[in-house]
Amino acid sequence: MRFAFYPGCAALAIAKEAYRSTLLLAERLGLELVEMVRANCCGAGLFNDKNRELNLTLNGRTLAQAEEMGLPIMTICNTCFMVLNRARAELDRDDYLRDKVNHHLARIGLRYRGEVKVKHLLQVVVEDVGIDRVKGLVRRPLRRLQVGAFYGCHILRPSEAVAFEDPDRPRSLDDLILAIGAEPVDYEGRTKCCGFQLDLVSPHLAYRMIGKRIMECRDRGGETMITGCPLCHINLDSYQGYAGKEVGFKLDMPTFHLSQLLGFAMGFSEEEMGFAKHLVSPERVLKDRGLL
Amino acid sequence: MRIKVKIKRCDPTGRGGCEPYLQAYDVDVKEGMTILETLMWIKENLDGTLSFRRSCRSAICGSCALVVNGTPKLACKTQILREYEGAREVVLSPLSNFRVIKDLVVDLSPLWDKIGRIEPWLQPGSEPPEGGWIITKDEVERIDRESRCILCGICNSGCNSQEVDPEFIGPSAAAKVYRFVGDVREDGKRRRLERVSGPHGIWDCSRCVMCNEYCPKRVEPMTSIEKLRVEAIREGLVDNAGARHVEALVDSVNRVGRLDEAVYTFRSLGFLRSIGMIPLGIRLELHGKMPLPHIFPAIEGIEEVRELIRAVEEEE
Incomplete structure (x- = not known):
């Protein structure tokens, strides 16, 4: 099982022990994690307090990157999981917003197609590993x-x-x-x-x-x-x-x-x-x- | 099917004051029967002393809100068998975060006070033009969700911020504020936003998503709070920790693509409150957790992130 690994900012800085233990656990469980090193912060929902389109565009970038990798996303943070999934659901529901976001993403050569899945480690463990x-x-x-x-x-x-x-x-x-x-x-x-x-x-x-x-x-x-x-x-x-x-x-x-x-x-x-x-x-x- | 329905009761006239206790009733329930029908049946046939509120029976009046197996719901909109199947029991309690008057009846006056304080009426700056205001479909849709609120108190019952701060404006009153802030005819927008930008206001929402999850009319009050925050920042009401927090995060992402925790903490709290965090900082450092500023470089592709932020800002 391969995943586009989106650890989130906390696990990369203040909670490094979550990141390191996840890498060891993943190996033991037979999960292959391809880290999304180019991905940006999800904004923890705060992008929505500034500008809803900013939230959808920056998270649209992450979703589109995973689509390019051809892999489902796995995150180890509840908030990243929610923010990415909420953005995904909004983009999937609203063609007008999706076109707008894709118009922005075109400037950096990306396109969100609406195919990516965003999973949490907990979900991967109970659903995919068992x-x-x-x-x-x-x-x-x-x-x-x-x-x-x-x-x-x-x-x-x-x-x-x-x-x-x-x-x-x-x-x-x-x-x-x-x-x-x-x-x-x-x-x-x-x-x-x-x-x-x-x-x-x-x-x-x-x-x-x-x-x-x-x-x-x-x-x-x-x-x-x-x-x-x-x-x-x-x-x-x-x-x-x-x-x-x-x-x-x-x-x-x-x-x-x-x-x-x-x-x-x-x-x-x-x-x-x-x-x-x-x-x-x-x-x-x-x-x-x-x-x- | 015969099931036990357990109801959390309390009687203020009884000896123990309003000391709550659980009473079980055996009820024959049929497919399609609602919790409200069950309560009415119990009151009519088993126990006339049971108290609960109800009126319309069709999810319009908002009277019959209660907690079903831990989740706030409208009794008239909830089928009892579905609840029983999910939990193998049915426990009915009064709404949380409100004082209980008797059994399932709570004192909603704090909610009415909050709604009253936000002045829930339109305040246009001028008389309507001849022939009335012409409002477009888009302009109505902007506040359509917020207009649906039936003031049932379900969102307040679930609200985790209200649980720890009874003075918190709460989801329903906040959604009501947006109903007027988002109305093109409204003239008091800035004043309304100033009022909710202070203590116990929109920045005290912890984004627990309970209100969006449980609102029976899909008002999505948390989304309304996000919209109020956007409007408040646009109005320049940024001299508070909440708005600084947002600006610091967006700046950090623009700079390095990620959260620069130390700088972000400092900018959100300001100088004086940051000093108060030094003891925690030392403990974090001792455990190798201290997020040091600028030691991580910008993410690969940071110019793409900046390009996107610029693109969205240009459009705005």
């Missing part, structure tokens, strides 16, 4: 580890554009938690927002959201969280200290990238998966469970 294959690759079952799946917003909504799974009752991450031998924790905020887009705008609202999500998971017995989005990870991990102050509770919730926990269960070491990059260390809980 849960059974994942089970078969597990070398270090994460027995008794209580893991809260944090789906986040943009892998589920708008469901019409991202077209992945039931936005009200998603199960892919929970199925994977079971597949690697761990125990999924059900909690209220699993499909809610991490607040990332407010980090630099209204930080206290973001911190409250982070605090709520972590407390919701903790109150149901969660001792770690897993997310398929490096932006959610930045908030749940790097901003956890601020969130704790906001909710008046000392939080200590290690959070893993999807690729990290799958890779770790498949036998990669904590160094290879980059656990030391996290601000909230998973060492204690992994030792408690006899996994380190």
Whole structure:
């Protein structure tokens, strides 16, 4: 299985451990990733706040590049996944907009034809690789580890554009938690927002959201969280200290990238998966469970 | 088919105040039966004390909004068997983010206050010309979605920003603002945009997409908020963190094709608030996560990105 790999800005800078662990995991899963080195940032939705046509044109460029490569896109970021799919859906629905965007793209010798698929790593793992294959690759079952799946917003909504799974009752991450031998924790905020887009705008609202999500998971017995989005990870991990102050509770919730926990269960070491990059260390809980 | 319908109830006159509890009712449901019909049947045949709001039964009045298995919906527009099949149970709760008055009835007055505060009426600068305003089809379509709102409160119930900030303008009132900002006859556009550019305004939307996902009339309030942001920036209302955030991102992409996180953070927050981030910066650095500015070169093909940004700007 070959994919045009669109890692997104966060995984290339602040969340490099997501990028590196994805490359190792992909090899283990037999995914061939051709990185889109010429692709631009998706804008995280903010292009739409400036000019809707700018959003469609710059994301149209990425979509058209993948079409030229003849490969479906795979991203490891919820927001890139949503933004690219939302742009794709808008361009596919509206001939007038598509002509306009193609008029711009013609200046750089590209054309969006409406053939490309945009997938998320999580989707590729459950749909293309398959849960059974994942089970078969597990070398270090994460027995008794209580893991809260944090789906986040943009892998589920708008469901019409991202077209992945039931936005009200998603199960892919929970199925994977079971597949690697761990125990999924059900909690209220699993499909809610991490607040990332407010980090630099209204930080206290973001911190409250982070605090709520972590407390919701903790109150149901969660001792770690897993997310398929490096932006959610930045908030749940790097901003956890601020969130704790906001909710008046000392939080200590290690959070893993999807690729990290799958890779770790498949036998990669904590160094290879980059656990030391996290601000909230998973060492204690992994030792408690006899996994380190 | 006989199923159990669980309803989250509370009675303010009871001993425990409005302490919520779950009550189950056995109901024979038929294919095509709505949740509202189920509630009416329970009230008529099993329990006259059950309270809920309803009126039109055809998704026009917006009275019967509630939460079905965790998702805000209109009771009259939702078939009970479909819900049961999906979750193997039916749990009905009052809308979230509102105070419960009794059972499924919530106090919507904060919503009415927000709608009232945005002055939900047209404010044209002059009398209509002789023969009335002539409005084109395109001009109507611009605000068609926003005109459909039935004020049911479903978007407010799902809104993740409203959950952490009850003062947040909320999706429904924001969509209503665009209904007038986007109206060619409106004269108070700038004043309206100034009002929503401040605290608790349009820049506090976290883009969780709940409102777009669940609005039963497909108003797409989050998209309305994006349109308001575009208009606010065009009007030059850029002296706030939200607008700076957008400008910093577009500049970064124009410069290197990607997000230059450090410069972007600095520009969004401004000098003083950036200083407050230094402790976090040091911790990030210790974990090898600190995004350093300018250490990554521009992406290959950056001139294409600049060309496209220029092309769109020229057109504007």
